[in-house]
Amino acid sequence: YRVLCTLKSIFQSLYRNLSDHSKSLKNWTSQSKGMIEQLDTIFCYDTTRDVIMKTLSYGEQLARCLFDPILKAIQRVIDDLDSIIRLTYSNKKNEHQQYTEIKHQLEDEYSRVAKCEKKFQKKRSEQKKKREEFQSLNASNTSNGNEIKRKERQLKTLANDISDLKAELTNKRNEFRKNARDILDEKCNPIELEQLDVVNNALTSFTEAVKIKPTNLEKLKKIHDQLEEYIKKNHQPKHDIEQWTNRYTTVINVPVTPQTPQKNDFDDKSDDEK
Secondary structure (H helix, E strand, O other): OOOHHHHHHHHHHHHHHHHHHHHHHHHHHHHHHHHHHHHHHHHOOOOHHHHHHHHEEEEEEHHHHHHHHHHHHHHHHHHHHHHHHHHHHHHHHHHHHHHHHHHHHHHHHHHHHHHHHHHHHHOOOOOOOHHHHHHHHHHHHOOOOHHHHHHHHHHHHHHHHHHHHHHHHHHHHHHHHHHHHHHHHHHHHHHHHHHHHHHHHHHHHHHHHHHHHHOOHHHHHHHHHHHHHHHHHHHHHHHHHHHHHHHHHHHHEEEEEEEEOOOOOOOHHHHOOO
16 A cells, blocks of 8 residues: 555656646747747848748657657556555455454453353363362262261262363354354455464464474464464554454463362363363
8 A cells, every 4th residue: 555655656746747847848849930920020031930940840840749748657656556546445444344344243242251150260260169069078088978978969069060061161152163263254365364374273283282282382383473473464553463363272272280080989081081
């Protein structure tokens, strides 16, 4: 857009300069013609007058042949550049509006997933607390059997609640992905979808690299460079991209801290691994 504006400014300046030269040449030939006509009424220098008139006519012809087509061509270039600039600005404005709409819709979808995840984490903390109480009762032989059985029932109930919440959270995440894809399919063109896939793949690789091998700096640097390249190509504010990609990573890959499995009937090791 800036290059187009600069080109337009250059051609406008060139147009003004050539137009000034054309006007000067035409004015000079017109004034000279008038002087020759005045001389013709006083003196009779036919030969000299013919030579001068031919020279002036040639100057007029030169002005018409040289300047007029160039001025018309430059004016067409200026008009074309102006149309391109207006179209470019309009497209960028529409893209920004679409980006804003997509961002708001994705944020709405994300908030619904985040609420479900918060509920899940709350139940998880409650289960951890109950499990610690149960293990404490098992460790001390002073407690009666009824208390232990009551704690066992509470743990079973919490395990079932957490299992249901995990299923709900998985459904919410899948629904978020589907809705996000539907939104993008509706609002974006294939090139933008392809760019989104590039970011998504890079973020997924980044998450896996951190989870599996945090010291793999070379791989992390490569992924970081991919994101930097994407940001530069799309000319979007870096902090907006980083903020959006951080949220997207949180939704797609919620990090789960590995826990040491406990040997009892209510262990949900498989759920943790999921």
